[in-house]
Amino acid sequence: MSVLVYTENWGGKFKKLSFELVSYANEIAKMYGTNLVTISIGNVSNEELTTLGNYGASKIYSITDAKFNNLSSQAYTKAISQVAKKESANLIIFANTYTTRAVAPRVSIRMEAGLVPGCIALPKQTEPLIITKKAYSGKSFADVEVKTPVKIITLNQNSFKLIEAKTTVSIEVFNPEVSDKDFIAKSIELQKASDKLDVTDAEILVSGGRGLKSADKIGIIDEMAKAIGANCTTACTKPVSDLDWRPHFEHVGQTGKVVAPNLYFALGISGAIQHLAGINSSKFIVAVNTDKDAPIFEAADYGIVGDVFEVIPKLIEAIKELK
Amino acid sequence: MKILVCISHVPDTTAKISFTDEGTTYNKNNIQFIISPYEELALTRALELTETQGGTITVINVGEAETEPTLRKALAMGATDAIRVNAKPTDAFFVAKQIAEIAKQENYDVILTGKESIDYNGGQVGEMLAELLDIPSITSVSHISFSNEKAELQREMDGGYEKLECNFPFVASGQKGIAPEAKIPAMRGIMMARQKPLKVVEPTEVNNLTEVKIHTLPQPKGACVMVSPDNAKELIRLLHEEAKAL
Secondary structure (H helix, E strand, O other): OEEEEEOOOEOOEOOHHHHHHHHHHHHHHHHHOOEEEEEEEOOOOHHHHHHHHHEOOOEEEEEOOHHHOOOOHHHHHHHHHHHHHHOOEEEEEEEOOHHHHHHHHHHHHHOOOEEEEEEOOOOOEEOOEEEEEEEHHHOEEEEEEEOOOOEEEEEOOOOOOOOOEOOOOEEEEOOOOOOHHHHOOEEEEEEEOOOOOOOOOOOEEEEEOHHHOOOOHHHHHHHHHHHHOOOEEEEEOHHHHHOOOOOHHHEEOOOOEOOOOOEEEEEOOOOOHHHHHHHOOOOEEEEEEOOOOOOHHHHOOEEEEOOHHHHHHHHHHHHHHHO | OEEEEEOOEEEOOOOOOOEEOOOOEEOOOOOOEEEOHHHHHHHHHHHHHHHHHOOEEEEEEEEOHHHHHHHHHHHHHOOOEEEEEEOOOOOHHHHHHHHHHHHHHHOOOEEEEEOOOOOOOOOOHHHHHHHHHOOOEEEEEEEEEEEOOEEEEEEEEOOEEEEEEEEOOEEEEEOOOOOOOOOOOOHHHHHHHOOOOEEEEOOOOOOOOEEEEEEEOOOOOOOOEEEOHHHHHHHHHHHHHHOOOO
């Protein structure tokens, strides 16, 4: 038996999410009393792989064949399943990201393993495995039992803390068996949406709603995010993204991105239920709105009732003083 | 072009969520059910594509009789015909297996799903289906078009996009961007939908891999600490010293 964790990389690098995931997997391996095995797919240096050893990764399978540079859900599925079989994995863990959403359900079929996507905490129990996931777009939670011998879970970002566990790492290069049929979907071009920090990676989000009036005026959120620093980026509501005041990759909510930052500034946002569904895992929510009865104040931890264009410059000033 | 669009029947996005029977059953009282938004967008795009390039669109749902109005809405939007697999959708694997049974006989060129249903948020059915059918799958698709026996797609990734091309058949899961806005059925479409074929098929026997034991609601939040608009500095102090979030 073993616990297998797939650590995705972004341009050959890991990010905080990778270390959260390994910390999480290491805790679960302890619950089962088994080894933790890690798999990495893509061109990641041994030096970078070794950083996973700070959080408990000991044995790492590394697939560096250039065929795997772009995501093929079929080839990745085969690679992960082959390592899972080789290591007799009873549990396979992924982070809940775009890549793993393409892969984990396929691995589930191949391994005949029940899958619980979007978990937010350690399992409640291991025999049988019962684990909590988010449901109804963040409006509720579901405790799900997995009934198969091999099990798969995916962990939501920012839902587990880093736990240091220095381990000696051994890296084994692995060459999975794949066929040409696994590469029918061909990558033509990769485009970076922007150089900005992704909303799901930011620890602090400054988010604007229709209360910020126009594409020009909403630019004040950029100024505030800049004042806060490198761990902060901007976000927006659906109407704002639909009006093209802000790019659609900033849209946070039920049909946009679901976020879980440490701190969420909701500026000129009334708090439609669909927006709240996307932000209610934030540790702290701060609302600034002219309407004291706006539903956002029910979700917020701190609030100011007032004109956003008067309040925001004062906030920016106070933040600058703090830094 | 022969397209299958998988539809889930979910509570309206504005619906308040509550549970009965000690957290085991979703409370459907006074709840309006809709086509899950991403699937509605995927269907809208499929309609745009078949309007210009020809073809048929079948919509499918695994659900009990209560989901038929949702399938009728898809027919009213313009789908050619509908299939309902007469079973309670107990988990994603169960649903994927039912649809795979039908897809194996029908040889669709393209199977579309949404990136996730807005109730369970699993995002599993499309990719499971593709694995069961042993065909490619492309997730989080924000653009799709057809040309020369091939499809061109754009999928969203963390921090960017990827453009791809893929030979038929394949499964794609649609997300925001695949169509600008969901198509609203016209009166003529609603009238025609009543006459369109909606076939009910019985499920094949499948064992669940997972089971939801209990649903819970988030703990209610404590009261919001209100700060005067003249004292924005105090808010930043609280965030720094009390919440330690800044």
